[in-house]
Amino acid sequence: MAHRIDLTLDCADAPKLAEFWKLALGYIDEPPPAPYRTRQEWLAQFDLPDDDGGGAWLCDPEGRGPRLSLIDVPEPKVVKNRMHIDIRVAGEGTSEERWARITGHAELLTAAGATVLWVTDGHHVTMADPEGNEFDVC
Template identity: 85%
Template sequence: MAHKIDLTLDCADPAKLAEFWKLALGYLDEPPPAPYKTREEWLAQFDLSDDDGDGAWLCDPDGQGPRLSLLKVPEPKVVKNRMHIDIRVAGQGSAEERWARITQHVDRLTAAGATVLRVDDGHHVTMADPEGNEFDVA
């Protein structure tokens, strides 16, 4: 049996970056585990003395994709990611229709603060989120 994975992204401003990644992935804020009413209430049961709880947790509304945790860290990003997210834009159709959907999503993400780093015409676009984390839109 395969194990599920979560993705964790260190960042300076979890709330701001969460808004970007909700747009990028179509994700929602993840509710706290039952029976807790807030994530803070849930976190209080653990001895996390070095964790101030400043983070954001996102989930796929269909329950298919991995959870994305965004956790605040004091240091800035300084080098290229060793692992990155590939956003696979949904939909069927010809290569031209697919590329049009990709470029439309790239335009939305650019308007939300992302930066285009490289375009491989017809295949994918490499971007950076508002804090510089690299990802591809394909």
């Protein structure tokens, strides 16, 4: 049996960055695990230090993609990611139609605070989220 994966992204402002990634991925806030009513109630069961920071938890509303946890950390991002997210834009059609969807999504994310790092014409756009984490739209 294959194992499922979750992705965790260290960041400076989890709630703010979560809004960007919900737009980028079409994700929603993940409800707290049963029987907890809130995420804070769920977190209270763990003996976490008071300065543990905040977080945000996102999920694919259709349950297909991996969960994404965003965790506040005190140190800034200083080097290139060793692993990155590829946002695979859905849809069929010609290569021109697919490229139009890719660049359209990249434009939407740029308006939401992402930065285009480089473009590989006809294939993908490499970007950075508002905190500098690299990802591709392909």
